[in-house]
Amino acid sequence: MSAYLELQAIRKQFGHTNVLNQINLQIREGELVTLLGPSGCGKSTLLRCIAGLADIDDGKIILDNKDIVNVPPRSREIGMVFQSYGLFPNMTVSENIQYGMKMRGASKEERRKRSEELLAMIDMEEKRGAYPQQLSGGQQQRVALARSLAVQPKVLLLDEPLSALDAKIRKSLRTEIREIQKRFQMTTIFVTHDQEEAFILSDRVCLMNKGSIVQEGSPEELYTRPKTEFVARFMGSYN
Numbered sequence: 661m662s663a664y665l666e667l668q669a670i671r672k673q674f675g676h677t678n679v680l681n682q683i684n685l686q687i688r689e690g691e692l693v694t695l696l697g698p699s700g701c702g703k704s705t706l707l708r709c710i711a712g713l714a715d716i717d718d719g720k721i722i723l724d725n726k727d728i729v730n731v732p733p734r735s736r737e738i739g740m741v742f743q744s745y746g747l748f749p750n751m752t753v754s755e756n757i758q759y760g761m762k763m764r765g766a767s768k769e770e771r772r773k774r775s776e777e778l779l780a781m782i783d784m785e786e787k788r789g790a791y792p793q794q795l796s797g798g799q800q801q802r803v804a805l806a807r808s809l810a811v812q813p814k815v816l817l818l819d820e821p822l823s824a825l826d827a828k829i830r831k832s833l834r835t836e837i838r839e840i841q842k843r844f845q846m847t848t849i850f851v852t853h854d855q856e857e858a859f860i861l862s863d864r865v866c867l868m869n870k871g872s873i874v875q876e877g878s879p880e881e882l883y884t885r886p887k888t889e890f891v892a893r894f895m896g897s898y899n
């Protein structure tokens with residue numbers, strides 16, 4: 661496999677605790693990989709390290725043939741969406757979407773055009789002038805997604821983006837995310853603690869436990885051929 665994003669032996673400690681333990685992962689361009697695992701296993705920390713929001717203690721992060729470990733977060737060309745929407749409350753929907761482009765010096769016309777395209781994609785054109793607090797959770801999360809795509813990142817990191825939403829919205833939004841991801845051919849890591857979400861969204865799942873990837877494969881593989889008791893229990897535990 662020729663990897664677009666490659667993690668090599670990533671290690672991260674908080675104090676004396678190993679939070680990430682020799683994480684190796686390869687992702688092809690345009691692929692969506694799910695990181696699945698129980699709360700506290702290190703999923704968010706791993707995403708934060710990839711985005712440059714946390715430093716790693718050891719290892720390499722290769723993106724598009726370049727080691728980005730010493731590249732500052734702003735220059736990594738990585739988009740991130742969090743569980744809590746994190747929109748700027750004092751900016752309208754369209755200002756939120758355009759913010760990153762503005763920071764990068766895009767012209768007003770270019771910004772407006774791209775923001776309208778993205779608004780159409782998330783079916784929220786009529787909300788362009790609304791403020792985040794006037795939107796539902798699902799709408800806010802769609803804006804957060806559009807905002808992260810606006811700057812055309814090389815990789816999109818989604819940290820439990822659906823966890824704060826109720827079940828019905830969660831289901832429709834996960835389908836929408838998958839469609840958008842495919843349309844943009846966006847290289848994506850989707851983090852979740854929900855086994856069903858991982859099953860439905862991804863071709864490949866990496867199951868984490870205590871800072872390590874314990875098994876990697878198709879959802880069916882993990883389900884029918886678990887390598888350890890932990891995998892068997894975790895994959896079966898939600899039925």
Ligand code: ADP
Nearest residue numbers: 674675679697698699700701702703704705706
């Ligand atoms: P997950 O996203 O899988 O729930 P996290 O990456 O948030 O897990 O956390 C992994 C472990 O690292 C947990 O034990 C958590 O308490 C610890 N941790 C996370 N952030 C910090 C921090 N800033 N300082 C100390 N410990 C942390």
Ligand code: MG
Nearest residue numbers: 703704705820
């Ligand atoms: Mg987390």
